[in-house]
Amino acid sequence: MEGSGEAAAEQSVASGNDITPTRNPNVAVKVDIVVIGAGQAGLSSAYHLKKLGIAPQTGFLVLDHAAQAGGAWQYRWPTLTLSTVNRIHDLPGMRFSDAVDTSAGQVQASVAVPEYFAAYEKAFALPIYRPVNVKVVCDRGERLRIETDRVNFAARGLINATGTWETPYIPDYPGAARFKGRQLHTRDYRTAAEFAGQRVVIVGGGISALQLLDEISHVATTIWVTRRPPEFREGPFNDEAGHAAVALVEERVRRGEPPTSVVSVTGLPVTPAIIAMRERGVLKRLPMFAEITEQGVRWADGSEQQADVILWCTGFRSALDHLAPLQLREAPGGGIKMTGRLATQVAKDPRIHLVGYGPSASTIGANRAGAAAARELAPFLGLLR
Numbered sequence: 001m002e003g004s005g006e007a008a009a010e011q012s013v014a015s016g017n018d019i020t021p022t023r024n025p026n027v028a029v030k031v032d033i034v035v036i037g038a039g040q041a042g043l044s045s046a047y048h049l050k051k052l053g054i055a056p057q058t059g060f061l062v063l064d065h066a067a068q069a070g071g072a073w074q075y076r077w078p079t080l081t082l083s084t085v086n087r088i089h090d091l092p093g094m095r096f097s098d099a100v101d102t103s104a105g106q107v108q109a110s111v112a113v114p115e116y117f118a119a120y121e122k123a124f125a126l127p128i129y130r131p132v133n134v135k136v137v138c139d140r141g142e143r144l145r146i147e148t149d150r151v152n153f154a155a156r157g158l159i160n161a162t163g164t165w166e167t168p169y170i171p172d173y174p175g176a177a178r179f180k181g182r183q184l185h186t187r188d189y190r191t192a193a194e195f196a197g198q199r200v201v202i203v204g205g206g207i208s209a210l211q212l213l214d215e216i217s218h219v220a221t222t223i224w225v226t227r228r229p230p231e232f233r234e235g236p237f238n239d240e241a242g243h244a245a246v247a248l249v250e251e252r253v254r255r256g257e258p259p260t261s262v263v264s265v266t267g268l269p270v271t272p273a274i275i276a277m278r279e280r281g282v283l284k285r286l287p288m289f290a291e292i293t294e295q296g297v298r299w300a301d302g303s304e305q306q307a308d309v310i311l312w313c314t315g316f317r318s319a320l321d322h323l324a325p326l327q328l329r330e331a332p333g334g335g336i337k338m339t340g341r342l343a344t345q346v347a348k349d350p351r352i353h354l355v356g357y358g359p360s361a362s363t364i365g366a367n368r369a370g371a372a373a374a375r376e377l378a379p380f381l382g383l384l385r
């Protein structure tokens with residue numbers, strides 16, 4: 001499969017920030033480890049690979065299909081600020097506050113985090129190639145073939161850090177197609193002003209649902225529905241509680257079950273914003289409706305609510321479609337059985353690590369998972385001298 005075309009492509013990888021597309025689909029650039037995704041999890045992995053002495057470009061490289069630094073943070077809605085996010089943990093080796101001036105009050109996360117990531121990539125000279133879209137990964141025996149819209153790669157190991165942002169999840173409800181109003185997912189939300197004066201059904205019991213309910217309820221009539229009664233967590237959330245919550249998700253993926261979101265096991269923190277919503281009477285939760293009508297939603301008891309908008313704050317799934325040919329799942333639609341110190345290693349194929357997946361789907365989890373994946377994969381492939 002390799003030949004002069006490969007040499008030319010290899011040169012282009014080693015020589016600059018552009019990956020020249022090759023016309024020959026049989027050509028693949030050889031590299032030890034490919035990291036897919038340059039969000040928190042991919043950057044942490046790259047930092048640790050470099051720290052272990054793996055050579056950038058020939059030993060490892062990072063591919064990301066976004067045009068610029070920032071992972072999924074660059075797409076977050078404008079009102080999500082550094083003071084309304086849960087908490088963004090510093091990447092290893094550089095403090096957020098050393099890269100970004102946060103003194104200006106309400107700093108948009110979609111601006112500040114990309115600024116931080118860009119400074120980070122530069123400071124550690126990480127070999128990140130963008131925009132490069134990974135279309136599919138296949139098993140070719142000794143190597144994994146990583147097909148992109150630019151060059152193809154033949155890697156000995158893979159760290160997948162593609163996050164969840166690109167696979168929004170909307171549950172199926174009868175009648176969804178006949179609804180005459182607007183339906184959108186958290187991912188498509190920009191500003192509450194779009195809904196001024198309208199009747200908005202907000203579906204979901206997570207942190208994002210509550211934040212958007214808060215904003216929209218100031219300008220529109222809101223109807224909040226959740227599958228289960230939301231669990232508010234009154235007390236402080238200490239490290240112990242955090243570890244226990246993550247451990248539950250870790251146990252699931254070690255058993256090969258699909259991960260649940262970490263928030264689903266941590267409960268909702270009672271912030272000043274939540275207290276204010278309680279006082280405004282906004283937190284009146286209804287159970288899930290049974291079907292969607294042309295004009296709104298209908299519950300099993302026949303009661304109806306007219307609505308102009310249904311906003312699905314129903315979460316995300318891991319973006320793993322490009323790994324489908326590897327058949328990593330235990331069963332179609334099922335989970336991927338994970339192993340390794342922090343459950344980042346795929347049990348069926350130990351050359352592959354998933355970071356930012358399941359128990360590591362948080363900024364702190366992504367940091368730790370990146371370190372664990374690098375430290376396990378490099379010796380596994382015999383890359384440490």
Ligand SMILES: Cc1cc2nc3c(=O)[nH]c(=O)nc-3n(C[C@H](O)[C@H](O)[C@H](O)COP(=O)(O)OP(=O)(O)OC[C@H]3O[C@@H](n4cnc5c(N)ncnc54)[C@H](O)[C@@H]3O)c2cc1C
Pocket residue numbers: 036037038039040041042063064065066070071072073076085086087088089132133134135161162163164165166208319322355356357360361362363364366
């Ligand atoms: C609204 C919202 C708020 C959140 N707030 C917090 C918070 O306050 N604190 C916290 O700890 N966590 C928070 N999280 C979770 C948090 O976003 C993540 O845990 C973390 O930032 C995700 O990092 P990541 O590297 O796994 O993924 P991402 O940041 O999504 O990065 C994935 C990268 O992979 C790239 N990519 C994807 N597919 C491909 C492909 N096929 N080819 C090439 N590149 C690809 C993308 O371009 C992207 O750059 C929040 C999540 C959401 C949705």
